[in-house]
Structure formats: structure tokens, C-alpha cells
Amino acid sequence: MRALVVTAVAAEADSVATGLTPHPDPVTPEPRTLRGGYLVTRRDLPGGAVDVLVGGVGPAAAAAATATALALADYSLVISAGIGGGFVPAAPLGSLVVADAIVAADLGAGTPDGFVPVDALGFGRSVHLPPAELAARCAEATGALLAPVLTVSTVTGSASRAAELAARHPLAGAEAMEGFGVAEAAAAYGLPVLEVRAVSNAVGPRDRDAWRIGDALGALAAGFRAMGPVLVSWGERHEHR
Secondary structure, eight states: OEEEEEESSHHHHHHHHHHTSOSSOOOOOOOEEOTTSOEEEEEEETTEEEEEEEOOSSHHHHHHHHHHHHHHSOOSEEEEEEEEEEOTTTSOTTOEEEEEEEEETTOEEEETTEEEETTTTTSSOSEEOOOHHHHHHHHHHHTOEEEEEEEOSSOOOSHHHHHHHHHHOTTOOEEESSHHHHHHHHHHTTOOEEEEEEEEEESSSOOGGGOOHHHHHHHHHHHHHHHHHHHHHHHHHHTTO
8 A cells, every 4th residue: 555645734744744653763764855846755654655745735736746746656545634624513623524525615606696616517526535435434543523525725714604615515524725636636547535634723714813733733643643554454455456
């Protein structure tokens, strides 16, 4: 099993790599730089390996970084990971959300009757579905909420916007900015995709004093520590199908 984990920023990548680092810590390789300046950190697991990529913020940057990495190496699984906003009370601060659907929540058109997603317009798609068994096992191993994760290009900063998203996606657990871009690149290579988000803030009015980024990064590390054996086991059973 070889997985690619794509994060937006270095702090997220460091948390994922920390969670995947065996204890006691052996000598781990230094990050390497891919074409385009993308940094990749490798972690070896019993029966598998994970590359953790810093891909940039937003769906376009994430898609470009993911496609670059996939063109340079063979992977069996792609994961979008990082911190994000949680739809409370289902996903409180410091909790984890594992996506059972990766949704492009603002890709489409505004009309007098409301938002129309891009696939309803007859162009492309607006949802990617992770492998159901893998998502469920990762959620169980980490104690995460299993729910849709929304990809947005503009982070929600008002109660009205939060209410609009919740009305259109009543089961959503979290929002972030990269998952759908990662999923689009993975789909182009025929690879399964997963998304994992640690909740640093509530979706709604922007209040930086209420954010708990440190707690979320800690939860992300703990989540990947718990997920490591699940990823390897799933990879072993699906690698040769």
C-alpha cells in the first residue's frame, strides 16, 4: 500500500506525519521537493508507506499539486486532510470528520430560485464518493463523525451563509477548501479518495478568537495514528483486485 495525503499547509502536513511516525521514532527521511516546489514527507508503515504533500490552499491549488505528485509515482489511495470548519453540534471543535461524500458546495450557478450545482447544469460533477468500507472503518477507528465534507472556495463567515449551506446539505459535517480538488485529480488517475478533517472552528460568523487550531492539529495527528493500520489493512486487501 502506498498512499498520498494532500494537505494545504505545512502545519497540517507536520501533524499528519507526526501521527504516522512509528514509536519509538526511527530515523525518518527529510522532506523532498517535487517539480513545482511541492514538499513531500515520507512515512513508512508496517506493510505500507505514506507520502504527505503540502499542496496549497483552495481546490485549484490542491488539484494541481495532487496531479503533479500522481504523475511522478504510483499510489493506491489519495487522502485530502487538514483542519476545517465543523457544522455544530454534530462536529464540535477538536473533533474529526471523515467524509462519506466530498461535495463541491459552491461550484455551479446562482439563479433567482437559488443555487444550482454544476452537474445539474449539465457540466461535470459535484460529488465524489470515497470507498464506503474504508471511510466507515476510518471513522470507527478514530471516533470521527462520518458525514459529507463540503469544499468551498470562500470559507463561510456569516450566519446566513452557514444556514444556506446547512439547508442545501443538511447532513454535512464540515467544510474545507481542498477536498474536491484532490478528488478530481485522484479520479483522473482512477484512484480512490478519502477526506479527513479536524474541526478548528464552527461554520458560521468569523470569530478567530474562538478558533482552536492547536487542538485541531492535535486531533489530526491522533486521527492518523489510529488510521495507519486501517489504511494498510485496506490497501493489502484491495491492492491486487
